[in-house]
Amino acid sequence: MKALAISMHEAWLATLMAGFMSKTTSKQKLFDFSDILFRHFTWIEAEMVMAKEPYDYNREAIPIKVEKLSVILHNIIQRLNQIDLQLAVVSPDLSHRITHDIQYITGVLAQLPDEEVTAFNTLRKLDNIELSSEATDALTLFLFEESYKEYELIMIYNYLKAHSDDAYINRIFQILVDESFFHLKSFGDMMAKMGILGVPRTIFKEMYQVEDIEAFFLAGIDEELAAKEECKKLSDAVATNSPQLAQFFDFINNQENYHISLMKDALAHWEKEKNV
Amino acid sequence: MTVDAQLIEHMMEPKNYGTLENSNSEGLGKNPENGEKVIVYLQVMEEEGESVIEDISFQAIGCSTTIVAGSMITQEARGLSFKGATNLITATMKILDKVPPEDAACSEMVALALKASLETYRLRQEESDHPSVTYQITNDCTPKEEGNQ
Numbered sequence: 541m542k543a544l545a546i547s548m549h550e551a552w553l554a555t556l557m558a559g560f561m562s563k564t565t566s567k568q569k570l571f572d573f574s575d576i577l578f579r580h581f582t583w584i585e586a587e588m589v590m591a592k593e594p595y596d597y598n599r600e601a602i603p604i605k606v607e608k609l610s611v612i613l614h615n616i617i618q619r620l621n622q623i624d625l626q627l628a629v630v631s632p633d634l635s636h637r638i639t640h641d642i643q644y645i646t647g648v649l650a651q652l653p654d655e656e657v658t659a660f661n662t663l664r665k666l667d668n669i670e671l672s673s674e675a676t677d678a679l680t681l682f683l684f685e686e687s688y689k690e691y692e693l694i695m696i697y698n699y700l701k702a703h704s705d706d707a708y709i710n711r712i713f714q715i716l717v718d719e720s721f722f723h724l725k726s727f728g729d730m731m732a733k734m735g736i737l738g739v740p741r742t743i744f745k746e747m748y749q750v751e752d753i754e755a756f757f758l759a760g761i762d763e764e765l766a767a768k769e770e771c772k773k774l775s776d777a778v779a780t781n782s783p784q785l786a787q788f789f790d791f792i793n794n795q796e797n798y799h800i801s802l803m804k805d806a807l808a809h810w811e812k813e814k815n816v
Numbered sequence: 817m818t819v820d821a822q823l824i825e826h827m828m829e830p831k832n833y834g835t836l837e838n839s840n841s842e843g844l845g846k847n848p849e850n851g852e853k854v855i856v857y858l859q860v861m862e863e864e865g866e867s868v869i870e871d872i873s874f875q876a877i878g879c880s881t882t883i884v885a886g887s888m889i890t891q892e893a894r895g896l897s898f899k900g901a902t903n904l905i906t907a908t909m910k911i912l913d914k915v916p917p918e919d920a921a922c923s924e925m926v927a928l929a930l931k932a933s934l935e936t937y938r939l940r941q942e943e944s945d946h947p948s949v950t951y952q953i954t955n956d957c958t959p960k961e962e963g964n965q
Contacts, residue, residue, distance in 0.1 A: 594835065600834075662821060662824050662828075677819040679943055680819050680824065684827045684880045687881050736824055736827070738827060738828035738829060741833050741834075741883065742833070742834055744876075744877050747877065780824065797887060
């Protein structure tokens, strides 16, 4: 099952990246399909947890630099067809679900219109927004740093959720996963527009195979505070050139407040349960 | 950090990132202040009496600067003899005082991880299950506030 999970992890990310590359109505379809593939990944993971099969989130590098969208779509179809051949290792119901999804998704992907891809041209220009070179550099560094961070958070909360039976904490983990998905999609879209799209790197095992959950929550709260500070700095850096972009980063900054509140809530719940 | 084309290239597609399946040595560079660390994995071959880095990869808990430094230094190190790799580490350490402290800390962490990995390999020639060597950085990663230097 581990090999299947890795293949699904890679297919999910490849499809998400294709969504960032698209500038047409195909974008939403690709995002929807990537969401479905992520859910497949979590369902395979749940079966691995139940079977007590050891696994991690290591995967191969995913080459995405293409000039035409059709090239990556073809690559995703190949990935999905390979996954279809590996499904015997999961339960019949899950296998049935995934195989039918793959059949439909590959059919749609094959019909999507081709597009020129500009997500790798490194021009670092955003539509209708003129930024100074200092603001452009600050935005570039922020996007690389934070897109990875959001991917990392998705995987950490997902792993913790997969290994917890606590409904209260799992509700919080799910909110944080959903929130990080929105941030990742926002930042990834911006990176593609600026021509600097890249796949987030793989994550160190010890980041998600957490041994001390209390220390993890405390560090997480500090990280959210640091992220707020980065959003504030970036908002200030781009405010002169683009109040609209500054507003977007203030909006993201404000969202972090609720994440901090949720993590404090989770920490308090954890401590209470521990003392029962 | 000055953002140029080469740096963007390394951020978009870091070279040699990840674990190395056939590695026979690994070493760590750590920042004791904030828990950031780099692991460098090596696949070393003995060629004509010399130890040579056949393959190399790295993983990091760290910022984009660390990733860029890891990508660049591992590219340089691939194919080098241990003597060449030691020269690369020395050259990297020499230029650290010319870059901002937070960037220096990241590059130092990678250079020390490579040094630790070379050392692990040497030690494993005498004791095959010798644990990985770890070095700690001396540069401070905390950026200085303007007017507070």
